[in-house]
Amino acid sequence: MNERSVRVRVPATSANLGPGFDALGVACTLYNEMTLTLTHEKGLHISARGEGAAYIPGDERNIVWKSIQYLLQRADRAEEFQGAKIRMNNRIPLSRGLGSSATAIVAGLTAANAIVGSPFSRDDLLQLATDIEGHPDNVAPAIFGGFTVNTVTNGHVECFSFLPRIFMRFVVMVPDFYLSTKSAREVLPSEVPMKDAVFNVSHAAMMVAALARGSEKHLGNAFEDALHQNYRASLIPGMFDVFAAAKKAGAYGAVLSGAGPCLIAFAPEHRKCTEEVAAAMQEAFLAHDVKARPLHLRLDTKGARVLHRKESSVKKK
Template sequence: MSSQSITVRVPGTSANCGPGFDSIGLACTIYNDLELTLLKEPGLSITVHGEGEENIPCDKRNIVWRSVRYLLGKAGRDKEYRGAVIRMRNHVPLSRGLGSSATAIVAGLKAANVLIGNRFSRRELLQFATEIEGHPDNVAPAIFGGFTVSTVTDGRVECFSFMPKSRLRLVVAVPDFPLSTRKARSVLPAQVPMKDAVRNIGKAAMMVAALCRGNDRFLHHVFDDALHQPYRARLIPGMYDVFAAARKAGALGASLSGAGPCLIAYTLERRHCEEAVGKAMQDMFHRHGVRARIFTLDLDSRGAHIVNKNNH
């Protein structure tokens, strides 16, 4: 058995953040923990506690294990370490739009990287995670924390991460039904009107500028979207009514979290309206026949990090 195990903690994430479709993401204070022990001999032991424990595969299909193997292959160490003991403790709901697959990918990459001596930088881990996930908007905030703006040019990922000067809190309504990213992608059109694209560019740019400067008065209309939410609305009963209820209760705005079905409302910490916003969202969902859990979260500033490192 390997002489060491590592435990890493990775935040859940929300992608798009309103108008930043496939480019803007944030990390929030809900976490998955992974304990990884690399083995010289073949063999795989995977245990899952918490969210997803009944349907996350505990064999070679497991995304944590696949990510570990990916990193070991990149480092040329895959023949040295042929097995693993993986223990997952999950708080991030599955298939809800809070980046559960991204947390698993980043956890596997980060833990394996530490155990082989931090061969790769966080920028390289971002590249690997994007290659596994297919897009950077969830894996980037999972790695770096805070808000992230990501672009891909000729296959190379670049990410700008920042903590906003505006003190935000996040109220997340988690419906009691899952929604696969594949299904949510399938309803999107191949082309969108020019006016919708222009509108989103303006709002996304305004949002980043206002957050960086801490100019809260520009945040009241920036969380709207015209590129994906109108097409996904039919998959989430009462979506726009829940948005309106959140705003009426004091939120700056609300949006789909990733591909949904989670809805996320953005509030200013100084307003102390999170409880009212959460109740309004939950009640409106209930009126549309949907039960929803409410999480009130902060922005995570650390991203994926080591919790402890143990010698056996």
């Protein structure tokens, strides 16, 4: 009897990017890796090390396992593979706004898809991942890499992934506290003024145009937002001061990463600038009694990848 194993790597992501609420995302060079072995016998063995390992469920509640099961059911292979061995090596901080849950979903789907012969395309995986996650802004860049523009029309998800003509680095400040997506969503209003909606449509469009065309001068105000950051500011002490400090130190702009509490600055491609931006953001956070550590990241251009495949024979006892 054969067991099939694959090892996959999935990038961290940042969603919204300021004005692109639930629509824009970016993949970053920080990765979780997972090795999946599907077994014909029932039984679930999950191990995790690294970021947040102590908080990751080791049973049926695990989101990686749920995603694997979802794909197997859709592929009509759930009866064939009833158990799994899952080993996770996590580098992406948990519950910080860097797409850790999306990474888990995409890892499970990508690995299971590879094991059963890749019946689903990346577009198919995007739809499955969005079904699980509820919105595509994190799962899309995790699958495709690059900057992504995502739409959902009558339940159908589409993603346009592109590489910007402006080379930049990302400075991510990771505060020393957690913030659940649920809590960050609860502070948002159910309706917003028309002027705020227009503000965000125009700024999100300007950002995509500036990145695609390579126009740095049009990025200066493109990261501004009126739909979610104002409402979430009370959850992250000093947020707007940190944004201002990043821009003053040379960043194009800074935004809340996903639902937070991480903040991400988009900086020109030279190391001295990113170091100055990181120091300025760290100092601004400290002024509000928040300790934060910097991550210096670049754009991931590949998205989720299968790193290794293995098939081995297992003798029945």
